[in-house]
Amino acid sequence: MITVEDLHKSFGDHEVLKGISNTINEKEVVCVIGPSGSGKSTFLRCLNLLEEVTSGSITIDGVEITDRKTDVPKVRAQVGMVFQHFNLFPHKTVLENITLGPIKVLNQSKEEAEKTARELLKKVGLADKESVYPASLSGGQKQRVAISRALAMNPKVMLFDEPTSALDPELVGEVLAVMKDLAKSGMTMVVVTHEMGFAREVGDRVIFIDQGVIMEEGDPQEMFNDPKSERLQSFLGQIL
Ligand code: ADP
């Protein structure tokens, strides 16, 4: 579903991604871990063209999105992204937050978009919240709305950037449960997370990024139980 070849990304003369190559299969759930500042968010942002890559290529479902001729809004519509800080529109209701993209970008009718939005809200346990504004929601509820909003675009791939890091501990579980359901439904997912329980249970593979390169990758159980590199050992020692 996703092929990344020798991806480099620099900001000025600061090279953040130093040659990342990887293939992510359809329906695979890949968890990305690594120290702060190692380039995890930059990697995700390159996957939906929120960042322009410096060199290398990214192909998603057969389309080379790093080709200059790519229709960028179309790529973004097909690659859903969920951020740490939700990024909901504060002056729009929950329903409006979810229907905006489908109406504007996918040219859906309001009725059609609302029907899908209501189905999604029901799935994430927020059927009764469609008319409220984000400010009245808990962090966990906001993140479930953000996930619904991304899914309303019917994406081929979902990217999550530390989706539970800003949440109070008691709200983490409700968001992880929604993500687990999504994984079970067969969605291809790339998840930057420090939730090792989620990575073990739901992840098909873990990628450890350190200083802009993939230092180590593999089966979650094996990586956590028997880390090969010293850097992964020390990273796991810090977070577990
Ligand atoms: P992580 O998500 O692993 O914590 P990031 O991808 O956010 O790491 O950042 C990696 C490095 O890239 C950091 O040194 C950060 O300061 C730098 N960086 C990220 N975005 C920008 C930007 N827009 N401009 C300049 N530097 C950036």
Ligand code: MG
């Ligand atoms: Mg980050």
